[in-house]
Structure formats: structure tokens, C-alpha cells
Amino acid sequence: MSLLSPVRRLLNWRSLRWKIAALTAAVACVVTAAVGVLAHRVTYEWSLTTGQQDAFRELDDAAAAYRKNGSMKDLSDLEEVPASMLRPMWEGDTFFWYDDRKPEEPWMWAGRVVDGEPLVVQVSMGPERRSLQALDRHIVMVALAALAVAVPLAALVAELPNRRLRRVARTARRIAEGDLDARIGADGREGDEIAEISAAVDSMAGSLQRWLLSEQRFTADVAHELRTPVMGLMTAAELLPDGEVTDLVRDRVRVLRILVENLLEISRLDAGAERADRVPVPLGEVVEESVRRTGLQATVTVIGAPVAETDPRRLDRIVANLVINAHRHGRPPVEVLVDGTTVVVRDHGPGFPDELLTHGPQRFRTGAAERGRGHGLGLAIALGQAGVIGAELTLANAPEGGAVAVLSLPRSARRG
Amino acid sequence: MSVSGGGGPPSLLLVEDDEVIRKTVAMTLERYGYAVSAAGDGLTGLELFRDGRHDLLVLDVMLPALDGIGLCRRVRESSVVPILMMSARGDSLDVVSGLEAGADDYVVKPVDTAVLVARIRSLLRRAAFTPPAPPAERSPEPADARLVFGDLSIDPQGLEVCRAGEPVALAPTELRLLLEFAVNPGIVLDRQTLLRNVWDYGWDGDSRVVDLCVQRLRKKIGTDRIETVRGFGYKLLR
Numbered sequence: 001m002s003l004l005s006p007v008r009r010l011l012n013w014r015s016l017r018w019k020i021a022a023l024t025a026a027v028a029c030v031v032t033a034a035v036g037v038l039a040h041r042v043t044y045e046w047s048l049t050t051g052q053q054d055a056f057r058e059l060d061d062a063a064a065a066y067r068k069n070g071s072m073k074d075l076s077d078l079e080e081v082p083a084s085m086l087r088p089m090w091e092g093d094t095f096f097w098y099d100d101r102k103p104e105e106p107w108m109w110a111g112r113v114v115d116g117e118p119l120v121v122q123v124s125m126g127p128e129r130r131s132l133q134a135l136d137r138h139i140v141m142v143a144l145a146a147l148a149v150a151v152p153l154a155a156l157v158a159e160l161p162n163r164r165l166r167r168v169a170r171t172a173r174r175i176a177e178g179d180l181d182a183r184i185g186a187d188g189r190e191g192d193e194i195a196e197i198s199a200a201v202d203s204m205a206g207s208l209q210r211w212l213l214s215e216q217r218f219t220a221d222v223a224h225e226l227r228t229p230v231m232g233l234m235t236a237a238e239l240l241p242d243g244e245v246t247d248l249v250r251d252r253v254r255v256l257r258i259l260v261e262n263l264l265e266i267s268r269l270d271a272g273a274e275r276a277d278r279v280p281v282p283l284g285e286v287v288e289e290s291v292r293r294t295g296l297q298a299t300v301t302v303i304g305a306p307v308a309e310t311d312p313r314r315l316d317r318i319v320a321n322l323v324i325n326a327h328r329h330g331r332p333p334v335e336v337l338v339d340g341t342t343v344v345v346r347d348h349g350p351g352f353p354d355e356l357l358t359h360g361p362q363r364f365r366t367g368a369a370e371r372g373r374g375h376g377l378g379l380a381i382a383l384g385q386a387g388v389i390g391a392e393l394t395l396a397n398a399p400e401g402g403a404v405a406v407l408s409l410p411r412s413a414r415r416g
Numbered sequence: 417m418s419v420s421g422g423g424g425p426p427s428l429l430l431v432e433d434d435e436v437i438r439k440t441v442a443m444t445l446e447r448y449g450y451a452v453s454a455a456g457d458g459l460t461g462l463e464l465f466r467d468g469r470h471d472l473l474v475l476d477v478m479l480p481a482l483d484g485i486g487l488c489r490r491v492r493e494s495s496v497v498p499i500l501m502m503s504a505r506g507d508s509l510d511v512v513s514g515l516e517a518g519a520d521d522y523v524v525k526p527v528d529t530a531v532l533v534a535r536i537r538s539l540l541r542r543a544a545f546t547p548p549a550p551p552a553e554r555s556p557e558p559a560d561a562r563l564v565f566g567d568l569s570i571d572p573q574g575l576e577v578c579r580a581g582e583p584v585a586l587a588p589t590e591l592r593l594l595l596e597f598a599v600n601p602g603i604v605l606d607r608q609t610l611l612r613n614v615w616d617y618g619w620d621g622d623s624r625v626v627d628l629c630v631q632r633l634r635k636k637i638g639t640d641r642i643e644t645v646r647g648f649g650y651k652l653l654r
Contacts, residue, residue, distance in 0.1 A: 051613075231527065238440075238529050239447075279623065281608075
């Protein structure tokens, strides 16, 4: 595929390269046509003048011969000349007539009255006519040759800005895919518009990277500041002697810990700093394991042995959050179905609230009278993580009741 | 079970600047039967490490005086003792630099007592590694034969690795990883299999642990010996 792409790129007729080549060709054609018409015109006029001079000389010779010995030899027939052309002759002048009745063999006629006798001569304009035709042919040939050189040359020269533009597009795509170190690295020596857009893209990537880095650093610092006391609290609570109060403390510490982790996860997802670490994953196995780790009751059905290329840790987060959510807000039995690259989690409770279905999960809004049971972050995290691994998570209610969450993982790009 | 060969309980060195965590973790680990010495900063930690024999180090990443990564690097200069990093930041930079510095594993705070103890046990098991049965079973050669791969020779019984005749000092995790490759020569092992067999992780394991350990192993046994098979994993070349 990568081998074919340069060919496909070359054949893309909408490419700037071919547009520039077409423009060059059009300009070359117009210029050649104008120059050609001019040259043709000038040469034609010049050949007429030469023809008239030749005919004039011929006429002088005929007049001299006539005056000398009355010879009327080599004279042409007056009858062939249209009467209108003869008028200058009758008025005492010399007439010229370019006779192109036979286009391939034109003649130049000339005549004047000498001693009362109209003398008329004709010289062939055939050679002039043929050299004019040859000139036309030459002009066309030279124009074609020029086009044959200019068009590929234009396409070739257009390849340079084209290549720079493609580099801009490639870099922008890489940045969009998350490679924030990608830069076009134009040195600005060209000083043209492409250098300008390159510099603009580079500076955009730079500020994006700085913003993302500071966001990441901030989240990491917040994580450190929050996790350190939570960890102290956790291990200290573990050391307390068992009892009712200890259980209360441990439970609240657990809730606090989950809340902190969820908030950190949400803020990392919001910062857009999360990247999927994709590997081929046996879906059934991973889903079964994450359901097992939640410690909650759920039946897992796996159809076939599906393999998906995804980030198993993020998939685990999504499945666990969906199962926990189903137990917290729905009613058992909770069923998990793995079919192909689709994972369906459904319960048999009242289903998702309408507001959630229309507006999506709102943080810290758990709907109705369920406050205090969870923080309403689970679904938001599941959606965010689904976005990171390029999966689609749709929430709906089953017609016969119960919430249905469908996670569609992207089909494996590399293999099935 | 300790590598120091002493008869007492395994001795752990905990370096952690947060006083509550230091005290509570030390008390918890002592309850699990470990002898724990604790330090509040990197330099004290380094002193304690040099003074006594420790079977395992638990290091926080952010420490005053000398941070966990620096401390880990200093320890690695002279010792292959298993090192578990504890990071509260959990971002890839911390994790990667900790593993690059030579840590065998990492946990992100807050960590459950059960998880922490399980990781410590797993690391100690790797360190007190007894020759695995598989090489003897799968290898057609006699059980005491050395496995030879180019200029690399591995004694799966005596746990000795030599490169061009020179002994190579491998950390326990590196050794276990190499043995996992050695019993499957020429076979591509994916990261998950390695995570499961070497680190005792399930699917929640972080495959960067594998990548970075392979990198460290390559530095010691030659970069070409272990080949990366893109999209799959790694294999040891015969």
C-alpha cells in the first residue's frame, strides 16, 4: 500500500502539480499562438511586398522590351484580371492584383499603360506561399516542442512547493495523532506562503505541547499531593484493631481513595494527555478478569474467541466501571456479553434516566434520589476511556427494561 | 528465602519521605514478618543500604536530598538487589525513569497492603530463584548443560550468565526474563506472556515494565541477542 501511494499521488489529477502544469501549458499555448499569428501576418505582408516588387520589375522589363522593339512577348491576358482591379491602370497608375483563385498556386499580377497599350504581367507567388506554409508548420512544431519541455518542467518545479505542502499536511496529521514533538522545521529562508504556514503549524504545535505538558505536570502534582495523604490514611487504617468503628473508617477511606483516583483519571482524560497502549488482547479473557476483579456478581458470556487490538488496562477500566454502575444503579442479574469486538453490559433495573440518555453522563450527578451512592464519575470515565482507545460506547435502555451499555471496539487495524 | 543467605526474616529497606506512610508501611510489613529498616531521604537511604544487607528495597520516587531514581541508580552500580519503586505521580515519566534506572517493578500510591505485599513476595521469589524445571524438561541436552546462544552462555542450574566467557551480573528480574527467553529460544514471546510468567501480572500489568527490562537486558548481553517483533513481542535469537 505504501509502495503504491506515490503513484496514486502522482496520478491525482487534482494535485497542485497538474494544475500548475495545465496553467503553464495554457500560457505557453496563448503566447505561441499570438507570436505565431504575428509572424504569419508579417511574413505574408512581406511576401506580398516582395511579389509586387518582382511583378514591378517584370513589368519594367516588359515595358522596356515593348518600347524597344514592340515585343508583346510574355505578356498575360488582361481578360483574366477583374475589372475593378484594373482601375488604377486606366487612371495612369500601376495596378497589382494578388490572384489566389488557386490557393496552392497564387500569382501576383501587375500592369500599366505604356504608350497607350495596357501591359500586364504575372509572377508566381508559389514559392512564397510554400515558405509561408513551412513557417506555419515550424511555428506549430516549435510550440509543441516548447510545451513538451515546459509542461514536465512546470510539473517538476511545482513538485518542490508540493513536497513542502505535503510535509506540512503530514506533520499536522502526526500532531493530531498525538506526536507533539513533530515539527515541520522550515527555516524560513524561502520566505513564501508555505514557509509562513509551516511556521504557523510549528508554533501551534509548540503552544499545544507546552499547554499539554503544564497540564500533565499539574495533574501529576495534584495526584502526588492527594495520593500521599490518602496512602498514609489507608495504611494507618489497615493497622487499626478490627471493630465496628474501624470498619466505618476503612470504608470511608476506601470511598475517598476511589474518589481521588476517579477525579485524577477524569482530569487526565480531560487534559487529552492519555494515549492508548495497544496490543492484541483476547477479549473474553480480559473482560472475565475485570468482572472478577470487581468482586460483583455478573454472568459473562463469550461468543467465540475474539481478539481485539486495544489497551487492556483501559478496557478493564471501562468494563469494571460499567459493571459497578450496573450494580449500583440497576438491579441484578447483570449480564456481560462479548460478541466479536462488541462488549454489552446490561442489568435489569429501571434503566438509565432520560436526562442521562439525552445529555450524556454529568459528573457528580447520579440522578434522582441516589445521591451518596457513588459519585457519578464512573460512566464519564468509561466514556472518556472509550474515546482514548477509539471505541464507541452507547448507552440505551432495553425495551423490556434495564440499562444496556454497548462498547464497540474498533476492528483490528493490523490483523483480525 | 533471602538472597543474603542469612537465617532471619527477609530484610527490607524502605525509603519514603512521608512520615505517616513510612511508619505505617514499616509497621504493616513488620506484621507480615519482614525486618524493615526505614529512611526518610535518599542519602540516609543510601547510607543504610551500604551499611547493611537488604533483600529488597522499596523506594519512593520523590525524595529529598537524593531522589528515588538517583538512589536506584546508585544502588544498581554495586548491587542487583530487587528494587520496587513507589510513585504517587504515576505518570509515564516517573514510571519509565524508575524502570530505566534499574527498578524491577513499580506500584502507584495509594497501594493496597495486600498488593504491596504480593509484589514484594513476587520480587523476593524472583531473587531467591531456584532453577526452573522447564529448561531441563524441554532441553534435549542433559540437565546440567549450559544453554548457549552465540557468545552468550547460560547455566540454568547455577544461574550464571557469561558473555564471551566474561560473567554478566544480572538483576533477578533480568535473569528471570532471560531464562524465560532461554527456555523458548527462537519463539516470539508477547508482552502479556512475559508479564504473567516473569512479573506474575494479569492483564492489568503495565507492558512498559517488560520493554524497559528488555532494554536493560540488551545492554548487558548484547543488543542483537533479543529481537523485537513489532506488534507481537520479543524473541531470543539462537
